[in-house]
């Protein structure tokens with residue numbers, strides 16, 4: 657039987673902005689704003705980059721980050737004609753920051769037309785941070801005394817290619833526990849849709865927990881209303897955070913977990929060292945693992 661899950665793409669939100677103006681006559685001909693989201697508009701409402709025109713020849717860029725973790729914005733100018741200041745850049749915004757000024761752009765030559773097209777992607781976490789605690793142990797994401805089968809392990813050739821992720825086969829409604837202490841930075845539980853196609857990706861109910869070393873634990877496919885934590889909650893290892901399901905890109909009820917860090921090129925998954933009572937656990941497809949902690 658095949659297990660599907662995911663969320664490979666690191667770019668939850670992309671926003672495009674197009675501005676075309678004639679500097680000499682100070683006429684703005686077109687300003688169009690498009691927003692698309694890979695899995696939820698929720699994130700766009702939480703952390704975002706935007707720009708504002710100030711006078712005829714100056715545009716300022718800002719970012720908001722109301723989340724309790726840093727957020728990294730990769731800003732790209734896909735078109736820049738007669739623009740000064742419009743270089744591509746990665747900016748990291750600290751937690752709980754509103755309207756942080758990033759940079760401004762203006763026409764290099766006021767006598768010429770100027771136009772640009774920009775977009776951004778964002779990631780939870782600081783994409784410039786390269787180190788993390790490689791020795792920390794992780795608990796299995798279900799309660800003590802329960803056992804579940806590994807449906808797909810690290811680098812699984814179905815949907816975990818190049819990804820340190822684990823799928824645990826579990827009936828819908830099974831208790832899911834935090835693998836490590838941290839703070840909740842995403843908690844989405846309003847979806848009731850799932851299916852065996854990437855187009856269902858955006859319907860996944862998901863929890864992300866930001867760890868003290870800057871890594872993020874991601875838990876996917878919770879059942880509808882099966883998320884019982886909120887953004888900003890501090891959670892402890894072993895704490896029940898929700899109930900498993902089959903939402904998102906998923907062909908059968910299961911829990912998908914992974915640990916990753918943000919990076920300039922996107923999400924980089926990390927091999928979590930699972931332990932039970934201090935003893936290392938080997939994650940192998942087909943193995944039934946009992947949490948003995």
Ligand SMILES: [Zn+2]
Pocket residue numbers: 660661662808815816821822823912913
């Ligand atoms: Zn998976």
